[in-house]
Amino acid sequence: MITVSDVSLSFGGQMLFKDVNLLFTAGNCYGVIGANGAGKSTFLKILCGALEPTTGTVTVQEGLRMSVLKQDHYAYDEYTVQDTVIMGNPRLYEVMKQKDALYAKEDFTEEDGNLASELEGEFAELGGWEAESDASKLVQGLGLDESIMYAQMSSLAGNEKVKVLLAQALFGNPDIILMDEPTNGLDIPSKSQFRKVVANNMSDDRTMIISTHQVHDVESLLDHIMILDHSELLLNESVADIRSKYSFEFRSMGEPANDVIYAEPSLQGNAVITRRREDEDETQLNLELLFNAVTKKLLPRE
Numbered sequence: 389m390i391t392v393s394d395v396s397l398s399f400g401g402q403m404l405f406k407d408v409n410l411l412f413t414a415g416n417c418y419g420v421i422g423a424n425g426a427g428k429s430t431f432l433k434i435l436c437g438a439l440e441p442t443t444g445t446v447t448v449q450e451g452l453r454m455s456v457l458k459q460d461h462y463a464y465d466e467y468t469v470q471d472t473v474i475m476g477n478p479r480l481y482e483v484m485k486q487k488d489a490l491y492a493k494e495d496f497t498e499e500d501g502n503l504a505s506e507l508e509g510e511f512a513e514l515g516g517w518e519a520e521s522d523a524s525k526l527v528q529g530l531g532l533d534e535s536i537m538y539a540q541m542s543s544l545a546g547n548e549k550v551k552v553l554l555a556q557a558l559f560g561n562p563d564i565i566l567m568d569e570p571t572n573g574l575d576i577p578s579k580s581q582f583r584k585v586v587a588n589n590m591s592d593d594r595t596m597i598i599s600t601h602q603v604h605d606v607e608s609l610l611d612h613i614m615i616l617d618h619s620e621l622l623l624n625e626s627v628a629d630i631r632s633k634y635s636f637e638f639r640s641m642g643e644p645a646n647d648v649i650y651a652e653p654s655l656q657g658n659a660v661i662t663r664r665r666e667d668e669d670e671t672q673l674n675l676e677l678l679f680n681a682v683t684k685k686l687l688p689r690e
Contacts, residue, residue: 389414389452389564389595390435395444403619404430415592419610420599421679426616428599432568455562457570461549465542469552472541473523477560480514483507526555529585531578547573554582558589565596571605579605603675615682622682627673635664636674650681
């Protein structure tokens, strides 16, 4: 779906990315993980075309629609919640407004009628008849009441605006969804609702790319991990491959450590990464532990 070829980016002589080559395919939820300032947001801006790389290209498969989680919580203050969510599909929203303007004309001509017929056809193809109910379902799934749909965005609290913009990013079945720090501003119940809505909106023909430094918020959603550390891509691997190679577990302080690749203390003992043996069951990925091991360059690069 997205091909990144030899992408480099420099600012003021400082290299932020160098010769990055990546392929994002359908059916996967990618996690771009890194500390604050590691370049995650910049990388997503390059992917969506908001920022031109110094060298290289980003190619999005022709005919696919990309949706990007908006970061400006005040950009839609003049609109209702319903309109804001439906704007997640810009062409559908444009068609709706064109239709409204045509039907409001007092001197409706034959030419207007022909245009209206064309717009009605496109409106139906874009899912326009279901748009309001789909928008409402997304908003309710994120924990907001249906009654909020006709409220002005300017009247909403900050965390409510975050949820509406999340609904906007997911609206209209986009092929590719980019979300930068999507759980910022959400409380614990809202983060759970976010994970459920995202999981319900994932499909085999869709690609999601989520950047975050709050790994616990999205850990269960991801099936491919990319760890960035400033100018370097330290890890680019599927969760399945990581779990097949490594075990993540807790050990008491007195247990043998000769097979431990990386360890750090925790309330449950030592959290450790070991090389998984063939006769061992796979363990659940501990993304925070993996991140710490990779960024300290204590996990073997293969």
